[in-house]
Amino acid sequence: GQLVIHAKGEVSQDRIETMQGVPVGEVDEVPLTVVNYVVRTQEAVLLNDAFRDSIYARDGYIAKHHTRSLLCLPIVHQGRLSGLLYLENNLATKVFTQDRIELLKTLSLQAAISMENAGLYANLETTIKELRQAEVAMRDSQSLLKAIIDNSTAVIYVKDLKGRYLLVNRRFEEVFHISNTAAQGRIDHDFFPAAQAGAFQEFDRLALERTGAMESEQVVEHENELCTYISIHCPLFNNEGKPYAVFALLTDITERKRAEEALRESERKFKAIFEQTFQFIGLMTIDGVLIEANRAALQLVGVEESEIVGRFFWDTPWWAHSLELQEELQVAVKKAGAGEFVRFEASHPAADGSLHYVDFSLKPVKDEAGTVVLLIPEGRDITERKLAEQELQKNRDHLDELVRQRTAELSAANELLRQEISERKLIEEALNKRLVALTEPLETADISFTDLFNIDDMQKIQDVFAEAFNVASLITKPDGTPITNPSRFCRLCIDIIRETEKGRANCAFSDSIIGRQNPDGPNIQPCLSGGLWDAGASITLGGKHVANWLVGQVKNEAIEEKKL
Known part of the structure; x- marks a missing residue:
């Protein structure tokens, strides 16, 4: 070990100074070359004049302090170096004689024994202190271990190699109603049915054979109920x-097993509904990656689940036919990922090439903290409804067209009826006027041709007459103003003469002359406007001249075309 200075003294000061174990190399108190030699050789060094010694005069301490007489003696007991005794005198040489050296050796031996005894005593005190501390720590550790064992929710026990209980914890006592005191020294067959006790012993035996921890499931009956435990058995060495005992820890997982079974049953029911439903249902992440799709959805597009799982939903065959629907779906996924329920109408191409319409929705699935963890895509096939709606719309459009046509027909019929009613009113008014006129004296009655006759009927009679006799015909007022439209007029009269204002005035004058009232019969003479032969008869009522009927526009041999 490291050399340290425990004490030093000077004759002039008449006292001993303790150094508290200061390392030799850290203080300028002794010549290191001398000390090192004595430590390594366990031989004494005696220098009558160290300052002038050929070997040690170069030592820094000796050179600095001009050391004269020097003695460094090893303190050895039972062949082991216990310490060093260093003496020096800076005033005189040859201070340390041989007899003094022998005396110092004797004293050094006694000092070595005393130092060893002191060391043993100090070590004993330290050992006792450490043992007491260890005992306290062990008691604390045992108390802590017992507290941990007793407060554990698991059943814990320790048995010796013969299966006798050495320790059971509080949970063991509560479950099996056997106290720790009652259990100690007893075996499983003292408390449990033979089959159950045999199972416990078998697990203990297997743990000892394996010489390591063994985990398994155990079914234990207590209070008329079967409970499942995860058991860990391991030997204690x-x-x-060498093994001297078996430690066992049994954790009750009955509720967990029931929950697992309930979960499996729920999953079976969900899977049955998921796969058997006619609707398209799936499961995907909030980023839009498809996790699962049911059979109906897969069969629609003719793919296997392995072909689409792990892909973005908008990249799957259901959406690949429409870029617009893909973009709409991506927007919908973002909204659903933020917790919003999204629904819109979409279309999916089927494996047979047909297009199916679906009522599509995205529903967010949240955990207990309200965070969206999954999305459920769902599609309800509404193709039949859409086709029915399209057919219905087609029928509606056809019905609207029929209604429009019928409305137009009714409007036309209504217009005809309105015209007919209007005409009938005019006829009725004319008839009333005629009746009124007929009841008045002829001398004072203001009666016109149109008051007595229907112009349309007279036009028809005039047209038929003109065609039958191949002549032109016209009915005018007494002053020659036309009442009817011309029938079979020649081009000379209709296209040339009557196209000018003067020609029309000349024709009206001629028609008034030729159609003048003549008791002797019709007037026959050339037209005063065109020169063709015309005949005119006056129409009178009670001797009153009300109209002229003109026929003719006939060219005979006597008419010269040049003059005409």
Whole structure:
């Protein structure tokens, strides 16, 4: 070990100074070359004049302090170096004689024995202190271990190699109603049915055979109920590495097993509904990656689940036919990922090439903290409804067209009826006027041709007459103003003469002359406007001239075309 200075003294000061174990190399108190030699050789060094010694004069301490007489003596007991005794005198040489050296050796031997005894005593005190501390720590550790064992929710026990209980914890006592005191020294067959006790002993035996921890499931009956435990059995070894006991820890997982079974049953029911439903259902991450799709959805597009799982939903065959729907779906996924329920109408191409319409929705699935963890895509096939709606719309459009046509027909019929009613009113008014006129004296009655006759009927009679006799015909007022439209007029009269204002005035004058009232019969003469032969008869009522009927536009041999 490291050399340290425990004490030093000077004759002039008449006292001993303790150094508290200061390392030799850290203070300028002794010549290191001398000390090192004595430590290594366990031989004394005696220098009558160290300052002038050929070997040690170069030592820094000796050169600095001009050391004269010097003695460094090893303190050895039972062949082991216990310490060093260093003496020096800076005033005189040859101070340390041989007899003094022998005396110092004797004293050094006694000092070595005393130092060893002191060391043993100090070590004993330290050992006792450490043992007491270890004992306290062990008691604390045992108390802590017992507190941990007793407060554990698991059943814990320790048995010796013969199966006798050495320790059971509080949970063991509560479950099996057997106290720790009652259990100690007893075996399983003292408390449990034979089959159950045999099972416990078998697990203990297997743990000892394996020489390591063994985990398994155990079914234990207590209070008329079967409970399932996860058991850990392991041997305990002594300092020699030999097993002396078996430690067991049983954790009740009955509720967990029931929950697992309930979960499996729920999953079976969900899977049955998931796979048997006619609707398209799936499961995907909040980022839009498809995790699962049911059979109906897969069969629609003719793919296997392995072909689409792990892909973004918008990249799957259901959406690949429409870029617009893909973009709409991506927007919907973002909204659903933020917790919003999204629904819109979409279309999916089927494996047979047909297009199916679906009522599509995205529903967010949240955990207990309200965080969206999954998305459920769902599609309800509404193709039949859409086709029915399209057919219905087609029928509606056809019905609207029929209604429009019928409305137009009714409007036309209504217009005809309105015209007919209007005409009938006019006829009725004319008839009333005629009746009124007929009841008045002829001398004072203001009666016109149109008051007595229907112009349309007279036009028809005039047209038929003109065609039958191949002549032109026209009915005018007494002053020659036309009442009807011309029938079979020649081009000379209709296209040339009557196209000018003067020609029309000349024709009206001629028609008034030729159609003048003549008691002797019709007037026959050339037209005063065109020169063709015309005949005119006056229409009178009670001697009153009300109209002229003109026929003719006939060219005979006597008419010269040049003059005409």
